[in-house]
Amino acid sequence: MVTADLTGSDTMTTTFEKPTLKDFPAASASGEATVSLSKAGKALTVQIPDSDISPYSSVHLTLGAASKPPEWTGNLEPMMVNKTPxxxxxxxxxxxLRKGVTLTVPGDTLKAFSGRLVELRYTFTYESGGADTSKPLNVRFKA
Structure with a gap:
C-alpha cells in the first residue's frame, strides 16, 4: 500500500510500506523485528515490497536512529530489469520494473548497531532528483 500526502500546492510526498526482513519477522504486537547478529551472519536480507514506481528509479537502504539523519546508507540499486537482446x-x-527486490546490509555494518534499536527504511530516488521513503521498520540488534 502506498499513501500520498499533499504537502504544498504542487508538492506530493509518497510513503511506502515498511521493508521486511528475511528470516527475522516483525512481532505482530510491536511491529519490531529483533535480529541476532550471530544468526544474520555475513548479511541481513531485506525485502522491498513491490510498488508502482518508475522503472527508471533506484532504491537504497538506510539505518539509523529515529528523527536523525541515517547512520548508514546502502548502495543504489536500479529498479529496471536488466534486459539484453x-x-x-x-x-x-x-x-x-523489477519485482521481488531484495537488498542486503553487510554483517560488518550490522555490528555497529549491536544492542540498539534503529529504523530501517528504503528510499526510491528518481531521475528528476526527487525521492520517496518507506515507513520505518524498527529493528533491535542483539549479539
Whole structure:
C-alpha cells in the first residue's frame, strides 16, 4: 500500500510500506523485528515490497536512529530489469520494473548497531532528483 500526502500546492510526498526482513519477522504486537547478529551472519536480507514506481528509479537502504539523519546508507540499486537482446529478444528496449527486490546490509555494518534499536527504511530516488521513503521498520540488534 502506498499513501500520498499533499504537502504544498504542487508538492506530493509518497510513503511506502515498511521493508521486511528475511528470516527475522516483525512481532505482530510491536511491529519490531529483533535480529541476532550471530544468526544474520555475513548479511541481513531485506525485502522491498513491490510498488508502482518508475522503472527508471533506484532504491537504497538506510539505518539509523529515529528523527536523525541515517547512520548508514546502502548502495543504489536500479529498479529496471536488466534486459539484453539475448535475454529478451522481443522487448529488450521496453523498460520493465523489477519485482521481488531484495537488498542486503553487510554483517560488518550490522555490528555497529549491536544492542540498539534503529529504523530501517528504503528510499526510491528518481531521475528528476526527487525521492520517496518507506515507513520505518524498527529493528533491535542483539549479539
Amino acid at each position: 539475448e535475454t529478451h529478444p522481443d522487448d529488450f528496449e521496453v523498460a520493465e
